[in-house]
Amino acid sequence: MTHVDWLPDPFAFLGPHDGLIRTFQPGAEAVSVIGANGEAALEAVSPEGLFAGPFAGSGYTLRVRWPDGNVVEQADPYALSPVLGDLDLHLLREGRHWDLPLRLGANPRTHDGIAGTAFALWAPNARAVSVIGAFVGWNARRLPMRLRHEAGVWELFVPGVGAGEAYKFAVLGADGVWREKADPLARATERPPATASIIAPAPDFSWSDADWMAGRADRQHAGAPISIYELHVSSWRRPWHGGEHDWDQIADQLIPYVVDMGFSHVELMPIMEHPFGGSWGYQPLSQFAPSARYGSAEQFARFVDRCHAAGIGVILDWVPAHFPSDAHGLAWFDGTALYEHHDPREGFHPDWNTLIYNLGRQEVAGMLIASALWWLERFHVDGLRVDAVASMLYRDYSRRAGEWVPNIHGGRENLEAIDFLKRMNAVVAERCPGAVTIAEESTAFPGVTTAVDFDGLGFAFKWNMGWMNDTLRYMEREPAYRRWHHGDMTFGPVYAFSERFILPLSHDEVVHGKHSLIAKMPGDRWQQFANLRAYLAFMWAHPGKKLLFMGGEIAQRAEWNHDGQLDWAALTDGDHLGVQTLVRDLNALYRAEPALHQSDADPRGFAWAVGDDRDNSVLVFRRASPYGAPPLLCAVNLTPVPRHHYRVGVGEAGRWSEIFNSDDTRYGGSGVRHPDSLATQPIPAHGQPQSLEITLPPLATILLRHEGTDA
Known part of the structure; x- marks a missing residue:
């Protein structure tokens, strides 16, 4: 690493300053600046890849020639204004920025009239952070980020980089160790076991729901x-x-x-x-x-x-x-x-x-x-x-x-x-x-x-x-x-x-x-x-x-x-x-x-009819709707022995019909069932004035519905 990687604020050194441009392009053969008055070559002022030269004017682009003959023309990230506003940083610091993935992470956008991607990362204790990806040969020296001290956020707008590119952050930790980290706010990633994040386009799905x-x-x-x-x-x-x-x-x-x-x-x-x-x-x-x-x-x-x-x-x-x-x-x-x-x-x-x-x-x-x-x-x-x-x-x-x-x-x-x-x-x-x-x-x-x-x-x-x-x-x-x-x-x-x-x-x-x-x-x-x-x-x-x-x-x-x-x-x-x-x-x-769903959280919708018949492993309970729908009786026999003439007390007189039976032959059961509706009898049972005499199939659950009284 060079001294450039350790700058507390790369924007204070790189980019345009008092008629001078500096750019760090490690590995580049030559760099020139193109402005309104034409193109001027920058001087290589260090073997690590620092180029500098005079420049008069405002807007410019950099032309970088690489050893493989590739020539890239791009805007200078270090000539651009900050990406995040004060409100973003304030909300982040308070833990109530609900649009966080559209501000931090990697977001393609136009910034200062230039298309590219805004990168931002919360890493308050890092000494330095860089964006890395194929667009810089995964070189952590190429794109050091700016620290927004008030929120511990590092940010950088990278021109010319768009959706679909893989990236990570190179983080120089407080302990002096460099680590390559995936983006915690990434909205897309490589397929595992690959570990890079992917720049995702802004959400723009057309919903029909x-x-x-x-x-x-x-x-x-x-x-x-x-x-x-x-x-x-x-x-x-x-x-x-x-x-x-x-x-x-x-x-x-x-x-x-x-x-x-x-x-x-x-x-x-x-x-x-x-x-x-x-x-x-x-x-x-x-x-x-x-x-x-x-x-x-x-x-x-x-x-x-x-x-x-x-x-x-x-x-x-x-x-x-x-x-x-x-x-x-x-x-x-x-x-x-x-x-x-x-x-x-x-x-x-x-x-x-x-x-x-x-x-x-x-x-x-x-x-x-x-x-x-x-x-x-x-x-x-x-x-x-x-x-x-x-x-x-x-x-x-x-x-x-x-x-x-x-x-x-x-x-x-x-x-x-x-x-x-x-x-x-x-x-x-x-x-x-x-x-x-x-x-x-x-x-x-x-x-x-x-x-x-x-x-x-x-x-x-x-x-x-x-x-x-x-x-x-x-x-x-x-x-x-x-x-x-x-x-x-x-x-x-x-x-x-x-x-x-x-x-x-x-x-x-x-x-x-x-x-x-x-x-x-x-x-x-x-x-x-x-x-x-x-x-x-x-x-x-x-x-x-x-x-x-x-x-x-x-x-x-x-x-x-x-x-x-x-x-x-x-x-x-x-x-x-x-x-x-x-x-x-x-x-x-x-x-x-x-009766089976309206009272799922309402105690008025449940009552035991028979809850204590442990000798026969039988359970019978009532489900009811608080809005007047017909009540149901659920009877469960958890032994393999059918139980005939089983008497159950009920609160509603009249006829009850079987509406479900887990022993039905269509489910693979033995077919023990009530083919006809049942009428209550004025025989008290289980604290009720009338009762039903039912048949309980073996290892089965049945449901009976109250159909009203006879006319």
Whole structure:
């Protein structure tokens, strides 16, 4: 390196100064300046590549001849005015610049009448920063940047460089080490394992979803029928020749399937660019860039637009908790712990071998909130499922005594993360009407879905991890032993209305030796399928929105493998096809019956009819709509023994008809069902003045609807 690389302000030395021009062109053979009065050669004043010479006038260009004979004519970056305004720097410093990726990073534009790209990077502790790319032979000596001291931002406008070019930043850290870093604000990247950022054009997608955006609040509130299909894009379905589909191909295949299956939403595991595919996206480094694995940002926007045209909402998993330590990423970015905490007791995540964002630093928190808004506003995404919220809320998460730092009050709560989540949700609620945020939160932290104005975290929904763990643990037991664990199935309604919940059967439950859903079920083949059908029907009837990971709907027997694809061939088997048909019918029923969705977060919509029959492993509960729709009765028999003449007390006299039965032969069941409607009898039972005598099929869930009284 030369003395030029160490200049605290290259603009004070390079460019025009008092009738003299200096330009640093290491490796160039000759440089001349072209102005209104013609062309004049500059003198090589140092062997490192510094050229200088007199110049009178204002506007000029540089003509540079290289040893290979190539001659480049370009404007001088060091003759141009600053790129960022004072307001940009002020908002960045306060952590509330919501258009951050259009100001920092790399943005093609016209500046001082010249076309090129504006580069800007927050690196307050760096000694020097340069833009590097093929346009300067990846030479860190060519384009040193200007430091805007008031915000710790380095900036430079580079004429003649446009969209599609790969670039990085060469950062001389506070520790004296040069590092080549990808752009934290990049809006496009090379396809991994390549690590450079790509200059992206300004977003200019032509949307056709105005009606959807105007009405999506009605589709996503606590009383709407929300049924989510979670998927990993790469391994849902692969091209016949291997590799991965792009967003257009994914849309061609996925959208008709989701519509046919009746799901209201798709939830994509993180698609923000991530270096390691095996992380499934949960260790992202580019919080603003759709992964290059699946095509361009425009293609992703088109995918969302097509989903909306088909009536499907799009939710993205989003990860503000932690990031990987790859050398080209955020770790030790400017020679200091800039994005992470310096103390590993705060800044290192032992479970995932990752680094934890320092959310107490305004610029870091602001960048992440800007990322959330980027997906919601620029890509019209309908919701963000925030990953690993529990790990953010507690300083001692997954740590033993002595391995964590208490907060300023001596407690275990992470006050900075709590403030960040509240602020993020408040900003989203203000700027993105109808969008939802969803917390993956596995503890009993209070008020996750309570409004920020009432001191809650402000999420729209929370994953009900307790329900998932309890009920799966129960279903994995042999029916003969279930009577001793009846509370696993009845505990959920105790707290079902303390938050607005989503019931998740997610990817985490079908990997790492946990087995697929069908393989978790005990018994012989028939019993396994019957158990799964009964469990899925119980889930769809239970209070809470629904989420099912891909493969569950076809009873895939193998664990999910992110390097493969779903076992679509299984659908040639009648039992697997039966489960798929069952899920399709459950989604249709969930939409059609107000009692099943309008009261998902309303305690008036649920009541036990029979909650204590542990000896028979029978559950019966009532679902009702607060708006007068017919109530439903859900009866679940979790033993392989049919139960005839089973009496259930009901509050509504009249006739009840069976509208769903997981034991139906079309699903692969034995066909034990009620062919005709049932009439209540004036026989008291379960605290009710009248009752029904029903038949419970083996390992099955049935739903009965009240059809009114006889005329």
